[in-house]
Amino acid sequence: MTDGQNGQTDNQDELKVTASAAQESNQEQMDIDAAAQAQIGRRIDCLENGFVRLVDFMGNDAAIVQAARVSYGAGTKRLREDRGLIRYLMRHAHTTPFEMVEFKFHVKLPVFVARQWIRHRTANVNEYSGRYSEMPDQFYLPEAAQIRSQSAVNRQGRSEDTLPEAETEKILQQLEVGQQRSYAEYLAMLETGFARELARIHLPLSVYTEWYWKIDLHNLFHFLHLRLDDHAQFEIRVFAEAMADIVKNIVPLAWEAYEDYRLQAIRMTRCERIALKKLLGQRRDNELDDAELTAIGLSKREIREFRRKLADLDSLL
Numbered sequence: 001m002t003d004g005q006n007g008q009t010d011n012q013d014e015l016k017v018t019a020s021a022a023q024e025s026n027q028e029q030m031d032i033d034a035a036a037q038a039q040i041g042r043r044i045d046c047l048e049n050g051f052v053r054l055v056d057f058m059g060n061d062a063a064i065v066q067a068a069r070v071s072y073g074a075g076t077k078r079l080r081e082d083r084g085l086i087r088y089l090m091r092h093a094h095t096t097p098f099e100m101v102e103f104k105f106h107v108k109l110p111v112f113v114a115r116q117w118i119r120h121r122t123a124n125v126n127e128y129s130g131r132y133s134e135m136p137d138q139f140y141l142p143e144a145a146q147i148r149s150q151s152a153v154n155r156q157g158r159s160e161d162t163l164p165e166a167e168t169e170k171i172l173q174q175l176e177v178g179q180q181r182s183y184a185e186y187l188a189m190l191e192t193g194f195a196r197e198l199a200r201i202h203l204p205l206s207v208y209t210e211w212y213w214k215i216d217l218h219n220l221f222h223f224l225h226l227r228l229d230d231h232a233q234f235e236i237r238v239f240a241e242a243m244a245d246i247v248k249n250i251v252p253l254a255w256e257a258y259e260d261y262r263l264q265a266i267r268m269t270r271c272e273r274i275a276l277k278k279l280l281g282q283r284r285d286n287e288l289d290d291a292e293l294t295a296i297g298l299s300k301r302e303i304r305e306f307r308r309k310l311a312d313l314d315s316l317l
């Protein structure tokens with residue numbers, strides 16, 4: 001065989017490898033698309049009478065990358081490269097490409113949860129009208145495990161301690177009786193011809209409402225950051241967890257980056273950084289070589305950024 005023939009065989013092999021990698025990447029993308037489509041109409045029950053249901057979505061990881069390329073130029077076509085770009089965007093708070101993805105949810109939730117939820121102003125909302133229609137005979141009654149004492153450390157929250165069984169039973173009964181009584185009286189008021197828009201003020205905050213809620217991924221990430229957090233009230237966290245469960249299937253790369261760089265990341269104050277520096281004592285960044293940092297999961301660029309942060313920490317003292 002001549003050298004020329006050898007070269008031809010090498011080229012053919014290379015082409016085969018590239019074609020099979022492209023095929024694999026296409027298959028992977030098709031699997032991701034199928035998993036995303038399967039989320040439409042998916043309903044996750046929340047609390048006893050509520051739910052989160054994905055009505056529709058627009059865009060995916062590719063839409064984020066496509067938008068980013070407008071600013072960074074074309075070139076990164078493969079899934080692995082898309083992942084790197086999405087992670088870069090998330091790490092450096094280049095947030096607008098994430099706004100290219102949108103989600104529309106149908107949510108059924110108690111009014112007291114809706115009051116917290118509605119504070120997030122960047123969504124589009126259309127709510128069930130208690131002026132136009134009768135309110136449903138559905139109320140949130142917490143599970144016994146949620147009947148806990150006021151937290152001594154967090155003035156806004158409940159503690160881990162449940163109340164004595166007798167107290168729990170009494171509270172649950174009072175809540176339920178109150179809900180039933182106010183609903184019966186509400187219906188009786190409507191019977192007299194009294195307007196729905198005012199009769200509803202008799203109902204407690206535990207009554208259920210429904211809305212369509214549309215939001216882009218960037219703002220949803222902000223919502224989830226606040227409402228998946230331990231400090232958020234348990235009842236709204238349940239809904240946030242349900243939405244997270246849906247969204248991670250639609251934008252798996254963005255979700256992974258979000259978990260790594262926002263959800264699981266911590267922000268340190270200046271004083272905490274000084275304390276950390278003291279704690280680390282004489283340790284210097286060169287004690288961790290690049291291979292160890294790579295094994296932890298940092299990319300080359302992240303290693304550079306991490307070393308810059310350590311140098312920054314060093315400069316504090």
Ligand SMILES: Cc1cc2nc3c(=O)[nH]c(=O)nc-3n(C[C@H](O)[C@H](O)[C@H](O)COP(=O)(O)OP(=O)(O)OC[C@H]3O[C@@H](n4cnc5c(N)ncnc54)[C@H](O)[C@@H]3O)c2cc1C
Binds near residue numbers: 122231
């Ligand atoms: C654990 C917890 C406890 C809370 N306790 C209370 C409480 O006791 N009382 C209370 O009233 N609220 C409370 N809130 C609500 C909180 O103060 C915020 O209103 C809510 O979390 C929405 O946050 P946001 O404004 O960042 O979100 P969004 O309204 O979704 O806004 C997203 C981002 O857009 C920007 N933005 C939106 N609108 C404006 C604007 N008009 N001007 C400037 N920037 C804007 C901001 O950067 C904002 O962060 C609590 C929230 C949490 C998570």
